[in-house]
Structure formats: C-alpha cells, structure tokens
Amino acid sequence: MVLEFFRKQKYVTVKPEKEKRDIPEGLWVKCTRCSEILYIKELGKNYKVCQKCNFHFRVSAYERIDMTLDAGSFVEYDSQLVSGNPLQFPGYPEKLEKAMQTTGLKEAVVTGEGTIHGYPVVLAVMDANFIMGSMGSVVGEKITRAVEAAIEKKSPLIIFSTSGGARMQEGILSLMQMAKTTAALAKLDEAGLLYITVLTDPTTGGVTASFASLGDIIIAEPGALIGFTGPRVIEQTIKQKLPEGFQRAEFVRQHGFVDLIVSRNNMKQTLTNIISLHVAGGE
Template sequence: MLKGFFKKTKYVTTSSPLYEKPPTPNIPDGMWIKCTACEQIVYKKDLESNKKVCPHCGYHFRMTARERMDLIIDEGTFREFNQNLFTLNPLSFPNYEKKISEQQEKAKLSEAVVTGTGKICGEETVIAVMDSHFLMGSMGSVVGEKITRAVEEATKRKLPVVIFSTSGGARMQEGIFSLMQMAKTSAAIAKHDEEGLLYISVLTDPTTGGVTASFAMLGDIILAEPGALIGFAGPRVIEQTIKQKLPEGFQKSEFLLEHGLIDEIIPRDHLKETLGKLLRLHKEVG
C-alpha cells in the first residue's frame, strides 16, 4: 500500500512562457532625468521645454552659457566679443593644457564665460554669462580678463551690464594669477559705477569662492535664482572653523534674501521680464 510512497520523484525543467524573464524595456539613454531635489523622474524634453525647471518641485537645474543666452537675450541680437582669448599655463601646472583642451571640446567653449552685447526685452546691454560645465566655472586669468573687458566696453558705450555668475571659485592651476582677477574685475566695476551706469548681478547655482568675494556681490541690484548655493567657503569648512552647527538652509539664496545679502529671488520663467523692467526703469530715470 505504501510502496513507492517515499520514492524520489524526478522533476523535469520546462521552458514555459509563464516563467520566461520579461524583456528589458528599450529606453534610449538620456531620455529621463532624476530630479536632484525631489528625486522624481522627469522626461528630458519636458524639462527642457520648462526652462530646465523641475515641473514637480521647481528645482532649477544648472544651465550652460548658451542655454542662458537663448533664454535671456532677444533672438538675433547677441554679438559675442573676446571669444578668441585662450588660457595659457603661467605656472607650468602639470597637464593643465590637456585639461583645458578637454574642457573646450566637452563644453564647446573657449573658456568658462561668454561675453557680448545684446538686447533684453529691447534694451541694449552688455552681458557676461559664466558656465559651470567648464571646470566648474572657476575663475582664471582669461575669465577675469573677459569679464573686465566686458565691463570696460559697457563703460565706454554707456551701457548697463548684466553678469550671470556661477563658479566654484578661483582656479587653483593658476595660483596668484587667478586671485588677481578679483581686484581687476572689481576695479572695472568701480569705474563703471562712477559713470552712473547700472550693473545687475544674477547669482545662480553655485556662486562661491573668489567670484562671490568680488564682482558677483558688487551689483547695484543683486538677484538670485531659487535654491542657489551662494557663499565664499563651503559649509563644512565654516563649521570646522567656528566649531558650530550652521542653520538650516545656510548659504541658499532664500537664507541670503532673509538676511539682506541679496535684493530678490526671481524664478527662471520671470527672469528675462524682470531684467527688462529694471533696465528700462534705469534708462528712464537716468
């Protein structure tokens, strides 16, 4: 009766469709982006059509200099100058020339700032836009020279100047040469101010180091994008120095506005309109 009850049963593996591994979705790389702030997945084309602002939480993604120009300058009015200034290696820093060459190829720029003239809502202005995609927007001798020449051109032509800052600070490969740019750019802005001309500084994420310690904070009007990191030294360095825990949101543009370091925070979709109004008002008053 129990014969065969304890006999080991042989099982046969089959390739039933019910147990087949589902095919991997064929999604091309780069179509979707994960938001840094809310971690929602955003369709890349939707993000680009929304001026690179997350539609879920409003986080402002970083823009290239060219993207910023397309957003701010009236179509067909931008005229670039000093685009043929190229970085040398004054301190013979190892592999610096190679690094610069790689950045130029990657970012499609000669340096970390683009300068020129153009119209914002019909108002002629000199504009300089830094690009964090080129060595984190670090300020070397060419970046400082291009910004200085842009301000001097604005002074010569009696035009306002708008500078979009984004930077990790001075460029270490150029040592004292990069630090000298802080004084040079500040001196050019002082002369521009003496002529009674307008300088609007727009701070974007991140604006730190020597750029913050010089021209970025010298604007007659200082604007910032929401959530931008703005400061000189990083939070960790400050905490180690003062031996205290920093407040929540320290060095964000909202914190700086609350404490009077900047004049206003302007969302990206209102930035061009705001700049146009400020330029027009100053022109009428002047």
C-alpha cells in the same frame, strides 16, 4: 487548500531585459531634489526647472544666453581668448583641453552684447561645466573687457555668476582678477551705469568676493548656493552645525545679501522691468 495556493504562486514570468527597456535613453532625467522623472523636452521648455519642486538644473552659458536675450541679437566678444599655463602647473594644459572638448567653450565665461525686449545690454555668463566655473586670468580679462564695453556703449551690464572660486592652477594671477574686475566696476559705477548681477548655483570663492557681489541689483536663482567658503569647510572649522538652508539663496536673501530671488522662467521679464525703470529714471 494552503498547499494548492502556494503551488499556484510558485512560478513567476520574468520579461527579458531587452523587453523591459522600452524607453529610449536620453529622453528622461531624474530631478536632483524630488526624484521626479522628467521628460527632457518638457524640462527644456520650462527653462530646465522641475515642474514639481521648482529645482533649477544648471544650464550652460549659451543656454542661458538663449533664455535671456532676444533671439538672434547676441554678438560675442573675445571668443578667441584662451588660457595659458603661466606657472607651468603640471597637467593644467590637459585639463583645459579636456574642458574645451567637453563644453565646446574656450573658457569658463562667455561675454558679448545683445538686447532684452529691445533694450541693449552687455552680458557676461559663466559656465560651471568648464572647470567648475573657476576664475583664471582669461575669465577676469573677459569680464573686465565686458565692463569696459558697457562703459563705452553706455549700456547696462548683466553678469550671471557661477563658480567654484579662483583657479588654483594660476595661483596669485587668478586672485589678482578679483581686484582687476572690481576696479573696472568702480569705473562703471562712476559712469552712472546700471549693473545687475545674477547669482546662480553655485557662486562661491573669489567670484563671490568680487564682481558677483557688487551689483546695483543682486538677484539669485532659487536654491542657489552662495558664499565664500562651502558649508562643510565652515562646519569643520568652527566645530558647529550650521542652520538649515545655510548659504542657500533664500537664507542669504533673508539676511540682506540678495535683493531678489527670481525663478528662471521669470528672469527675462524681471531684468526687462529693472532696465526699463533705469532708462526711464535717466531720461
């Protein structure tokens, strides 16, 4: 009887590889945090937030603009500006060209104006897909011009930050953008205009140490990495294990660096509420 049982189980039918792959590629994605398999169209309808664990996938600058502004209201600024190679850094032009081809962007930030539920705003949105959202001369120039436009139009300014820091290929010229953007924002503050900054994953380096941290209201997306130096570098420097969740939005909020943590599907309404209060207070 035992031998007969094993004889019956000896052969297993295996389907050919082509028959097993009956789900077209590009329709599903695995959540980075919980490994849930998500249907891309449904994920898009949910603002690219995992329905199971609330993980916020990174989004492009234009996706962010579509999620934030009223449909058809966006008018882009300075789309013609592109980076040069002032320090003649080897391979930098090729890196820029590749980033342009991959993302369809000219630089790591898109700026312009539009409306949010009818309220006019000036907007700057960084894109991590373009050389990790690093800040070079053109990024600093475009953000500075956006600040100046907000002053001229007397409109609230909103900046969505995501960055790996200053762009090393531009050296000191990149670091100068920290002071440049900060000086422009000081003039915005003197004009009594509202500045909201939204920190998304990741916001680090010189961007964190300048315009990203200067908002009247500082908002973060859930789980966003926020800090100057990354946790691995800190641990290697101080030779200590960092606390669980260190530099994540929730940890940063608990320690007073961030005012609000807002999920992406509530972001537009939250921004509208803040702007409406500011407008009502100024009347």
